[in-house]
Amino acid sequence: METDSIRFKLYFVIFVALLLLGIFGFMYIENLSPVDAAYFSIVTMATVGYGDIHPQSILGKILAIVLIVGGVGTFLGIVSSTTDMFLKRRQELLRHQKLNMVTGLFFSELGNGLLRRFAHLDSGKETLHLILKITNQWGEDDFINAKNRLKKHKYVIDSRHADLSGLCEFLQKQASLLLRLLENPIVHEHGSFSDLLKAIFHLRDELLNRSDLSNLVDTDRAHLDGDIVRIYKLLVYEWLRYMGYLKKNYGYLFSLAMRINPFDPEASAVVKSS
Secondary structure, three states: OHHHHHHHHHHHHHHHHHHHHHHHHHHHHOOOOHHHHHHHHHHHHOOOOOOOOOOOOHHHHHHHHHHHHHHHHHHHHHHHHHHHHHHHHHHHHHHHHHHHHHHHHHHHHHHHHHHHHHHHHEOOHHHHHHHOOOOOOOOHHHHHHHHHHHOOOOOOEOHHHOOHHHHHHHHHHOHHHHHHHHHOOOHHHOHHHHHHHHHHHHHHHHHHOOOOOOOOOHHHHHHHHHHHHHHHHHHHHHHHHHHHHHHHHOHHHHHHHHHOOOOOOOOOOOOOOO
């Protein structure tokens, strides 16, 4: 997308330079009025060539040749670049929509459950709750502000208070979902989400390969805490991004997601009177 934008700007600059050259050149060489000079330059560069105005002098004809050779290609380049940008923007929008559909499925089946488990183990969960207490009044600036505040949050997990066996069972039940998500080519276009899924798979494997999760040595527990923190941070950022998408595009989905906020200990899907 950035390459297309640079190419378009380059074509546009060349086109404007040639157009100005044609306008001032024909005004000076052919004694045309500014309007006639602009008209003749544009119809020449656009390959329309009505023939109602044509250069009389040798210099005028040379200038017309320059405009035809340089201007036609530049004009077509602008049209082509503009079309490509519109098509790619539409394709990007469709990919974005598909990715968020996948993200919605992930949080519905797995993500929200993990967030509740991990938030319970976070020693700074009260601070996180304040940052992510999303309401219907939130706008784009609020989501940006929350993201910036998250950068300062220290994610400290203590798995001694966790049901690691239950977490392992929970992840194992969702193994097929994780595999299907990883096989989805859309996922790999969003690097952080792909990293999140891989990190969850890794934690599942770590837990499965321990025979006794209730009696871990301190060093091993610290290792698992690090794996959980890796997932937790990625989950929080992805959840906030997804909530911002829902707020902007799907009010009814945002309403439910807001009511079951995994960072709110009193969250409930039940709609209560205000």
